[in-house]
Amino acid sequence: MANSKIPIYQPFLGAEEQKLVAECMDSTWISSQGKFINSFEQEVGKYTGAKHAIAVSNGTVAIHLAMLALDIGEGDEVITTNFTYVASTNAILYVGAHPVFVDVDSESWNIDTNKITEKITSKTKAILYTNIYGCPSEYNELKRIAKEHGVFLIEDAAESFGASYHGKMSGVLGDVSTFSFFGNKTITTGEGGMVLTPHDELNKKIRKLKNQGNSETRRYYHDVLGYNYRMTNIQAAIGLGQLGKLEEILGLKRVLQNNYEKALSDVLTFQKLPEHSTSSYWMCSVLFNSIDEKLKIESALNSANIETRPFFTPIDELPFYDEVEDCPNAKRISALGLNLPSYPGLQFEQQEQIIEIIKNNIK
Template sequence: MNNFLYPVYRPSLNGNEKKYVNECLDSTWISSKGKFINQFETEFSKFINIDYAASVCNGTVALHLALLALDISSGDEVIVPTLTYIASVNAISYTGAKPVFVDSLKNSWQIDPEDIKNKITSKTKAIMVVHLYGHPCNMDELSKIAKEHNLFLIEDCAEAIGSKYKNRHVGTFGDISTFSFFGNKTITTGEGGMVVSNNKKLYEKVVNLKGQGLAVNREYWHDIIGYNYRMTNIQAAIGLAQLENVNDILLKKSEIANFYQESFKNTDYIFHESIGDVSNSYWMCSVLVPDRNLRDVIRLELKNLGIETRPLFYPVHTMPMYLNSKDTFPIAIDLASRGINLPSYPDLSKKDLTYIVTSLLNIKL
């Protein structure tokens, strides 16, 4: 636990969460069976407008299952942005496949389609796009590249619940897509995730894999080596309650983002704005500081004022287990070295936001 007056994030638990969890406890359905699991999956699929949704125990295993469902394995290459949370890349490595890193776009911070084209080889089997911090990627261009090269398209939507590209929810463009419901996500189940697809066979394979490889219509018979990646009824109960309020949460987060955006105009800070015909859910509201050498100094000053911040994710190719990349990624490096995530949770008031912004702008650079 931290003692920040304004943490980077905390969930909004103002709905039926306690009521539904107590129902699980009263009924004794607390593990991976119970009515809330199917209800949550059904309502989530409706919310993003997709045919199939399979709940899982966290966002990382959702990615792992998505890759396994596509038969990604040793000898394959999967293209992925280097500027992402480590789970995106680790899930590729779990399968034995090789992650191939791609740089970011300077304006949107999302994966660079032109760099993707440069990285495609005969071993490339899939492109994993990540809607970083809630900003949708350019799905027209990415879908076109995947189709032209006969590649699977995977969407990592862990940070993008409520985000839309040309009025279509992210996660509905790829062959298979994933979401995360960790405690700091727009809606949460504590830990949890979802794998979604419009492809029934992929969905059925995910369901088989996540439930210990249990065969359909034959009790305690397992026809493949599977995993215990299931969501609990308690998690799903929380998720269903969260989903009931998701539009209110997204509206509040949009208001917070608009406040930040207006506040940083004509200053030394560059706010992460929406680029193109997109609806950004603003999982995290972020700014770039003018000089990378000032970033940690600024963060310390804010910490002393009770304001928690986070650095942008470190590019994964800089981490010890992924250092073999010979390519350079100048945009990702620049963004990561100058970026700060600001408090972005939906319960922030205008007074809170004014204090945060004023505190930041009053720091002498």
């Protein structure tokens, strides 16, 4: 076992996905039209409770479409977390708006709702929040703030497919919500994403924008600037196969998370969920007590051919963003955090090996 690589993640694929892809290929409808796209949108809508679910080519363009649909642009400000994957914040720059960074809560690692109001100005158009590593953010408070100040709420749910908050599924907790179906997400289409919204007009606008701005009344006429952000029928076929095993995937990931927490909670810090919520446990994410301790464990796991992944770099530390001084939690969590292997096919014996190495190398 010591010589076989344990990856940080790998998709949970099987015969059902192969069967549906073969059916798609036999139909010859392999591009951005076909029955699997419609079925995938409908099934995701049913699962999440979303009124409208729009399949797109990846999770990044999903957020870009959210920005465009809400008419966010030059001169607007978007309040967002300083601890997330860069794609979500990049979408703010794509439309020429300005990201305003807010620190994260020290326990959930999600945007600190107590620090949002002080950042709101007359230029604020929206709050973009991320359910980091699959943990839901405090939606009720976010919704209250957004309503009080008349701004839009955008949910970056790329990492939280299958999570819930107070009985509502991730993906319906915003004026617009977005999913990613990249290869390491809870369910995958290879690449791929989805935009979800309860608003009929936003649904209509997003569908037009993702499809080259095609006119609804005249063929090959484009009456707005649009984009080729469409998902393929083959991708959607894979997604349907994945949806069929979603509960199995989530169950396996819960077992892995519980095993890690039971064995290591006395020496490591785990993410804390809000009350009445469930996580997708996209990644098993832990905080070490010091940089030296983290580096030691990282090295020991790497020597055993076990892959780990560092936490996201705070967005303001990237060279094309302005640095801020008021996000100490984001900086600390980023520096001390590490993601451990947590894919559904991880075997019990492999997880035991990971746990043993960590325990043996912590003072």
